[in-house]
Amino acid sequence: MATTRILEGLGRFYIGLLLAFLYLPIIIMALMSFNVSPFYQLPFEWTTEWYASLWQNDQLIAATWNSVEIAVIATVICTVLGSAASLALYRHEFRGKKFLQALLFPPIAIPWLITGTAMLIFFFGVGIGRGLHAILLGHVALALPYVIVVVSARLQTFAPELEEAARSLGANQWQVTRRVTLPWIMPGVIAGGLFAFAVSFDQFVVSYFLATPGQTTLPVEIYAAIRKGFTPEINAVSTIIIVVSMALMLLTARFFKFGGEK
């Protein structure tokens, strides 16, 4: 009895430590975004000054909107293309399919620094150049394999007889996909979309290579701002983003039962 209780206590302590390790820096940053002192000085004095001045920082706001726009568009493109590709890989047998599937993994493992350099050189070579469009293109290329891997994993749990049953009832290919297959893989599509959003929204290296001065994304802008001199506005914008993205994650987790069927 006593040993179980000690073990249980140790377990709780360990989980507490883990959560502290994960969240403490974020919590401190969020707190400091409400502190009067721009230099993390204590005692803590409440203010919303940094949030107010954030609205005045046009550059930071523009960069935020760029990031959101690029991430949303990249997510939509990756989710549609990636899901379609996963379905094609699931349904059809063709020469070189295994090879093609194997080729999906290396881009995930190649360091972004190298991918970014390669993209910069390539985009210049073919005349795409730099700018927000180039960043979007780069993000789509980076995030697409994630969607395909996640949706394909979900498709592995799909019973092929369901498609056969639908066809035997007179459904054409589109009706089968829309009414039987898609509802089944939807949690995978949503998860893949979240991955794509995260890859794009978090992306620094590739964006940094492909951005032009004045037309950047949030991570690049934050990096540039910190180099010029730190301002608590960065804390403020980061806090907003954390709150929004955590709410988004919790909502999806709630609706799509990532923890499994209950």
Next chain:
Amino acid sequence: MAGVQVSDVSRSFGAHKALDDVSIDFADGGFYALLGPSGSGKTTLLRQIAGFDFPDSGRITIGGESVERVPVEKRRIGMVFQNYALFPNMSVADNVAFGLSVRGEAKATISTEVQRALDLVQLGKLGVRRPNQLSGGQRQRVALARAIVTKPRVLLLDEPLGALDKALRVDMQIELKRIQREIGITTIFVTHDQEEALTMSDRIGILRDGRLVQEGPPEEIYDRPKSEFAATFLGDANIFRGDSTGNGIRLPDGTAIASGVGAKLAAGAKASCAVRPERIRIATDGGASDAANSNVLKGQVSKRIFAGNNSTYFVEREGQMLKVIVQNTGADRLAEGQEVVLRWSPDSTVLIAAG
């Protein structure tokens, strides 16, 4: 409704011949079982008829219309799958409605037809449930309702009762037969369960290694099998092998066995005789002569298995183990080790060409 004709259909997967020149005529409104061990080609044949797969050669017609290159969604068939294949994201009613809905039927028509189909399978009140809230037998009924609600020309069943336990299986056999009679639909039923094939179907086709071994009504196949395989796969049979005498065979030890039914074979050819275990009389006395049961062999009881309404005796005779089934009439039971005499009629002895 419509009959189905399969003519000279062959289908290979690489070097493996899954179907080898199979021809069967499925009569309109009949209940047909395709019986065979796994790998015999029965499911492949069903998938050719359904249109999931196309034959390499041969013809398939449904209601006289040539369909061998028509994809499944245009064939107007109904199919029930082994694992039911109910759509997990839809309610029972939506599952049944699916076929009507993809055809663009009016909402009112759909709900009337769905209710009628659910009533037919006695699930009238369960339309709002999800498939995962149903028992195996109920899922089976939903799958059946979904397959017949579109009024298909032919109903195809792929081992539909395989996943049910024994008691439920017998219930569903009766139920399936009742529904089939009620709507009069041509039904083709794949099974590896010989009892299911015998009790349910009007005709049985036995497949082996992609070939049709024998085809006919259950009684005919059971009483007059044309091969050792048909004799032993559909029911139990004692097989005697020897040389044909024209009206029976002579065993290697010289004993003659007379046959009144089966193949007509020239004397001297290699041949077999098949005798059903329940056709053989077993007795301890040596003298009682019986004109009708003129085939007589002596043996020794080596094992008895009591099964309530009957007993199975394994009788050893010249190194061969013979099986005899005796109804429980209350008469004295024979002990293991006892010397016995087996008698049976030539009319119960089917002559079969060797090979």
